[in-house]
Amino acid sequence: xxxxxxxxxxxxxxxxxxxxxxxxxLSALTDAEIREPSVLxxxxxxxxxxxxxxxxxxxxxxxxxxxxxxPAQAYPGGxxxxxxxxxxxxxSSADELADEVYSTNIAIVHAFARMTTPTWGRQVQxxxxxxxxxxxxxxxxxxxxxxxxxxxxxxxxxxxWPEEFVSTHLPHELAKLPNRLPPGTAVQVGPSRFGSGExxxxxxxxxxxxxxxxxxxxxxxxxxxxxxxxxxxPPWS
Numbered sequence: 001x002x003x004x005x006x007x008x009x010x011x012x013x014x015x016x017x018x019x020x021x022x023x024x025x026l027s028a029l030t031d032a033e034i035r036e037p038s039v040l041x042x043x044x045x046x047x048x049x050x051x052x053x054x055x056x057x058x059x060x061x062x063x064x065x066x067x068x069x070x071p072a073q074a075y076p077g078g079x080x081x082x083x084x085x086x087x088x089x090x091x092s093s094a095d096e097l098a099d100e101v102y103s104t105n106i107a108i109v110h111a112f113a114r115m116t117t118p119t120w121g122r123q124v125q126x127x128x129x130x131x132x133x134x135x136x137x138x139x140x141x142x143x144x145x146x147x148x149x150x151x152x153x154x155x156x157x158x159x160x161w162p163e164e165f166v167s168t169h170l171p172h173e174l175a176k177l178p179n180r181l182p183p184g185t186a187v188q189v190g191p192s193r194f195g196s197g198e199x200x201x202x203x204x205x206x207x208x209x210x211x212x213x214x215x216x217x218x219x220x221x222x223x224x225x226x227x228x229x230x231x232x233x234p235p236w237s
Contacts, residue, residue, distance in 0.1 A: 011137040018144040019105040026098040034094045039150040049097045050089025056104035059136045062124040063111040158212045173214040180233045201229035
């Protein structure tokens with residue numbers, strides 16, 4: 001099991017690469033295909049794609065707030081407005097969604113290029129709390145890679161994730177695992193034990209599958225994992 005620490009330059013460098021792979025996938029989708037269910041319950045592929053476009057806009061909004069000195073919300077209007085915008089976007093055609101993702105991808109790359117070491121350290125307001133602006137790069141890389149596989153297409157699966165994405169994110173997700181376990185329980189993941197108390201499950205397999213399991217993509221991960229016992233984690237966020 002590989003490990004590494006989070007690296008802001010790596011995230012900034014990988015965001016456009018991940019976005020380009022996503023754009024290539026979207027360019028081949030038909031209107032019928034984007035209406036089909038995604039891996040995410042209740043969401044079509046169109047919902048996933050619309051969410052990725054809205055997420056890019058949110059990250060650009062936060063970066064602009066940092067650079068102008070006028071702090072911004074990632075999603076003005078809160079969850080209700082965000083969900084309504086995703087629902088609206090999901091009704092667009094395949095070409096319209098592909099164009100929207102393409103343009104928002106470019107916008108986020110340009111926004112990141114304007115940042116400096118000091119500005120990456122300034123605080124921004126995510127829905128989950130206040131974080132350094134560097135989280136925008138981290139979050140975008142993660143969102144694009146995870147939701148690319150959420151489309152449920154054979155052309156991009158968890159096995160398609162670049163090794164750098166897996167090796168960067170897996171240690172961070174494993175570090176959060178003890179807090180996600182039921183009190184008084186532990187799990188064995190590969191050679192390592194997480195949590196305290198009785199070991200209720202053992203999970204082993206390729207790093208990409210372990211990461212997908214930690215991300216809550218159990219259905220995508222299960223075919224590649226050996227699982228003994230049972231543990232149910234709360235929804236990943």
